Amino acid sequence: MRSAGSPPPPSPRNKLRIGIPRVLNLWNTHQFWMGFLTSLGVDPRNVVFSSDTSEEQGRQFGKGRGTVDCCYPVKCISGHYGELVFGQKQKLDVLLSPMIYNLPSFLSGHVAKTLTCPRVMAAPENIKAGFIKEQDAFAEAGIKYVSPFVSLDEPRLVPKQLFAGMREAIPGLTYEETATAADAGFRALREFSDRLRKKSREVLEWCAREDRACLMVIARPYHMDPGIGHEIEVDLQAYGYPILWMQYFPIDADLMDWAFGEDIRAGHIKSAFDIRDVWPSSYSSNTNEILWGAKVAARIPWIACVIRMSSYECGMDQPTYTPVQQIVERSGTLFFSFQDLDSTKPSGSVKIRVETITHYLEKYAAAIISRKKAAAPPGCPLRPAA
Structure with a gap:
């Protein structure tokens, strides 16, 4: 028996309900958290992610709890927190919103740092204040x-x-099992990324085999959120063009050696993942990957078009606009950008832009592929051997 007024005993781990806001760098690290929590004995069915960002979510659950911030991907977190706190039929026990300082990037070891945006890293504390x-x-x-x-x-x-x-949220947590769970989280994240990279390679091999164009999206991970990226890539895919996200581009050794081998042997770069030739200040993880994405898109013949997305007043993205565009366009690849994306999808202008992009692809994609193939090294591993 517990005395009146004392806190209830903690739930067993398999009964814990843990909410995670579907925001920011959770879009590219969610599998780590799933692997970590399930290794600790949390039932995966009890891990609840908030829904995709929407204006309705913000109005219903974030009203009056907003933060002064020009970054919409940060501002919208209030709605996600509110949905997890107030919008669940079955109450949560824990709300987990990590402050991620740096990211596990495929460019690690080839760039100076893989830091997150300071505004993004501090967002949980910022949004917490409103609650x-x-x-x-x-x-x-x-x-x-x-x-x-x-x-x-x-x-x-x-x-x-x-x-x-x-340790205050997970009953009886020990350091040893935390270490084991962290290993499980990293393993889950690697396996997930490997699966998506394999799928991306299959898409590229199909494009090479059929001599068909595909598009690459260069953006931050949270632009995958339909409420932030507004599903612009979905509108384009409806016209029959395969879409690749640069975060999950295949990085197999044979493909990287074919794409970057000449530059490595010439001494311009030290590895396929070196971006010092275009971006010496390689400290921000997502920014580094954006620059690398531009480099690899310029080298792959069947990537006939690059779509660049960025959010309104993104100070991390603004310095990259010109170099990314120049890298892509100097290879003869089409480049279209959707900058200053905010809470509302400008449906009319997006529709016009999508129609413009598909018109240019229909008119020029074959010639772009032909020119890029002619400039590429021989022996492309994406094409079947003769």
Whole structure:
């Protein structure tokens, strides 16, 4: 028997319901968190992600809890928090919103750092303020709010960080099992990324075999959110063009050697993942990948068009607009950008832009592929051997 007024005993781990906002760099690290939590004994059916971003979500769940920030991907988090706190039929026990300092990037070791945007990293604390400014909305709902600071590109640090940040939320958590769970998280993330890269390679091989054009999206991970990227790539795919996201471009050794081997042997770069020739200040993970995406898109003949997305007043993206466009266009590849994306999808202008893009592809894609093939090294591994 517990005394009156004492807190209820913690739920067993397999009964814990953990909410995670579907925002920012959770779009490219969600599999880590699923692997981590399930390794700790949390039932995956009890891990609840908020829904895709929408204006309705913000109006219903984030009203009055907003933050002063020009970055819409940060501002919209209020709606995600509110949905997890107030919009669940079955109450959550924990709201997990990690502060991710750096990211596990395929460019790690080839660039200076893989840091996240400071505004994005600090967003959980920023948004939390709107839920505790008058009353603690988390405590009133019986939800434990946890926001561990975590360096996902430094795996040896992660167990220490997550143990410190999660031990009050996970009953009986030990450092040893935290380390084991972190390993499981990284393994799940690698396996997920490998599967998507394999699918991307299959798309490229089909394009090479059929001599068909595909498009590459160069954007930040959260532009995959239909409420932030507005599904522009879906509108384009409806015209029959395969879409690749640069985050999951295949990085097999044979393809990388074919695409970048000449530059490596000439001493322009040290590896296929070196971007110092176009971006010496390689500290931001997503920015690094954006520049690398432009480089690889310029080299692959069947990528006939690049679609660049960025959000309104993104200070991290603005310095990259010109170099990315120049890298792509100097290869003869079509380049179209959707800058200053905000909460509302400008349906009319997007429709016109999509029709313009598909018109140019219909008119010029075959010639672009032909010119890029002529300029490419021999022996492309995407094409079947004769």
